[in-house]
Amino acid sequence: MDWNFIYRNLPLFGKAALLTVKIGMAGIILAILLGLICAVIRHLRIPVLREITSFYIEVSRNTPLLVQLFFLYYGLPKIGVPTDAGICGMAGIAFLGGSYMSETFRSGLESIESVQTESALSLGMNRFEAMCYVVLPQAVSVSVPAFMANIIFLLKETSVFSAISLMDLMFTAKDLIGLYYKTTESLFMLVVFYLLILLPISLLGSLLERRMRYAGFGD
């Protein structure tokens, strides 16, 4: 192992990791918003919009992110939509993640029994207040573990960004292998940096899950 090589290229990997996290997180935030909107639409069974969200969810869940990105990045400019690799990456994660987040929120909402809402209504709350004070706080805490799993899944998915020439960790590793044949060192750095990004989130996820189980929501 050439530690000198590793040391010299540390900043390069740092920059790449930052890019992954930045675009990934922006995409994830959009995915959460999209997911929340879709979940509420499906939960409240709003006509027309509900069919559109179902269609979107099926398409998004049954196609690979890489193919989605190829279409966004190489396909769309051909019909006159200008694209930028960063924005495409973000949009891809949002498009893919929206459906996963939506399913998570929806099952959270459905896990709260309707008699909880009735109980809130019988205390004189209107539907909106019952949703805000009683149903939503419970639904969100129920979905925390699945929600964290989604975030990890989406961050892992960002590893295809190099295909649309974003200089992420994969891109950097591949580049260094091609340029200097330092395969072992580059792969080592690749693994270490992904662990640095993913391990804390994974640990946080299992911590939250354990706390939730301890809290023993409901009974």
Add this chain to the structure above:
Amino acid sequence: MDHVTKRFGNHTVLDDISLTVHRGEVIVVIGPSGCGKSTLLRCINALEKIQGGEIKLGNEKIEYGSKRLPSLRQKIGMVFQNYELFPHLTVLGNIQLAPVKVQKRNLAEVQAEAIGWLDRVGLEGRENSYPRELSGGQKQRVAIVRALCMHPEILLFDEVTAALDPEMVREVLDVMLALAAQGRTMLIVTHEMRFARAAADRILFLDGGKIMEDSDPETFFTHPQTERARRFLSTFQFDNIKKL
């Protein structure tokens, strides 16, 4: 309530029911399962849509889906079979949520009132516990306090002891007896016959969605008028044991 009819599909659950509850009256509704007792309470709180008749509180009509419903429901306290405390809030959080957020009352005043009630129902010092830390009987007493702190004009109890272990039933019934003695207006659905006899001013016997009997407890339990009521009451006796 006047000529109220409630149907689920083709099945008529409440069939042309008329009933007047006077201020300060304690009415206990009994009857076999599936007779519509719980539905009756749910209709009064407009948790169910009715297909005919009307329900009024004072002079105001209670209508499913109406804009006035939240403010009317504040005057109707309801306690559910499975307590339905909000698991993400403490005891105090559960009690103060609606008075503070909905009725916009002063937080300190509501809390003082809540703690006063908790003391009286034997839950002193439990205001910061979470529902999961309480026994069933304790949860149900919290649910009653939660309803009381809304200052309701009438209290509805929907089989509030049905989910409890036998030794916890008493602590909840004692609270309800004390409330009855204070002269509160209450409508109670229960299977506890001895409690019904002790607490009720009037007994309603419901069967097949109709009020079969409406009488004072003495009359009902000693001289039930209908055959169905007699048969229903006899299911609580264990004098004649069948041999298998």
Add this chain to the structure above:
Amino acid sequence: MPDLGISVLFKGKNLPRLLGGLWAALRISLISVVISFPLGILLGALMTLKNPFVKAAMRIYLEFIRIMPQMVLLFLFYFGTTRAFGWDLTGETASVIVFVLWGTAEMSDLVRGCLISFPAHQYETSEALGLGKAQLYRYIIIPQAVRRLIPLSVNLVTRMIKTTSLILMIGVVEILKVAQQIIEANRTASPNAAFGVYLAVFFLYFIACWPISMLAQYLERKWG
């Protein structure tokens, strides 16, 4: 109407070539499924054993495989093994190895989760009824476990299929690679082909995965 590459699809052997590319991807996932599912079941059952060494070893394997992006695993096996052991794996072989390792890890986790989710009273009731250990598994545990497991593993199949899109990055000729070749070959004749061809790839993946997802949903509803 500008040519958006739809016509390119129907030119010459382009569509069959694209389908051939899809099959190359599907074949790799199919082989991996066939190998990794039995292994996963075995491993999942092993993980319910109390042996601390078995448990720790499994745990490390499982956590590492599951936390690493599949892309990184592909790189590790494709580039790493050449360097470390002097193996010269083809892209296909490296893909199958990675998908088997990954599929086994995911499957074993599903099996383990399923087996430990049985409430103790199920075991106790069976014992109280006088069932032997073999009978307990034969009549009580396995029938229920299978019903829970099948929808989840069907879902895993679609995840595998979707993940095969990554093998493009280690040089396997699959559907995306074929698409790139078609676009390249028609660069002058229809410069906008990327739109139509990638849309077709998108659609083909959807056609491959969607029925399987529907099946999983149906089974889940039926047995849920």
